[in-house]
Amino acid sequence: MASDGCDTDPGDLPVAVKILVAGGFGAGKTTLVGSVSEIAPLSTEEVMTEAGMGVDDTDGVEQKTTTTVALDFGRITMSGSVVLYLFGTPGQGRFWFMWDELAAGALGAVVVADTRRLETCFPAVDFFERRGVPFAVAVNQFDGAHRYTAEEVREAVDVEAHVPVVLGDARLRESGKEVLLSLVEHVIRRRSPALSG
């Protein structure tokens, strides 16, 4: 993107990639982002203006509704001038329109599953399967909750055998690291088999 009078070559800037962190409300999305982020998770908002549905004003003025969606995100600076952003996606179903923009260009996604309410992660799994976005399932083992095996969760969530399912604790960096590694290795296997290993 060349601009007149610009002294800086954009090619010298870091290039950004993003991974989405999805799951039900309270499953531990922001906790997972915070456990691996180099900055305290930041919160921003997106204002979406949508034309009103079924409105047929005689004066031709469209009615519009404005929705504000909060987004939490973290950052990890990689080698080779690559910066990874992790976006916690809004859990509620009425924010699907936001997921489309978030999913565009995403390297992949982590679906955080809460074993006490496993069904709350199903919409995220469905969304990423439909969109062809590679994802891994992070099973957040809450204190006191029944412990399931990865295979039990895989069967309950009904994901294909190649989708990584990783048990862990969203508060721990090691758990976040493990699921991100599984996801990126999964992405690499999917896209360019020669690279894996």
Next chain:
Amino acid sequence: MTPAAGRLDGGAGPLVRPYTMTGGRTRPASGTGLDMITIVVAARRRVDWSRLQPEHARILRRCRTPVSVAELSAQLDIPITVAKVLVGDLVAAGDVAARAPAPAADHPEAHVLQAVLDGIRRL
């Protein structure tokens, strides 16, 4: 405008309609194609601050080191869409240089994937 000046309190929401700052524009200057993770940095060694609107100046001051549109939005407490419009103005004027995100979805570049893999391993 400080965040405190724009809100009664955290729950009250912005007092200024979001697009007032952008003169009603909801899309960035044509051709800038900004994403929420587009990385920008101040592009000029010397800046004539007097020709900048206050909201552009606030953004430019935070662009001394490379930063994403999403981070600017969070730091300045303005919605991402508004941040895209204002940053787009600065790109169009040559005040900031911008680098689009890696095209990860369809064709992730091998060196980008490898950098991500190495970076996560170092966590």
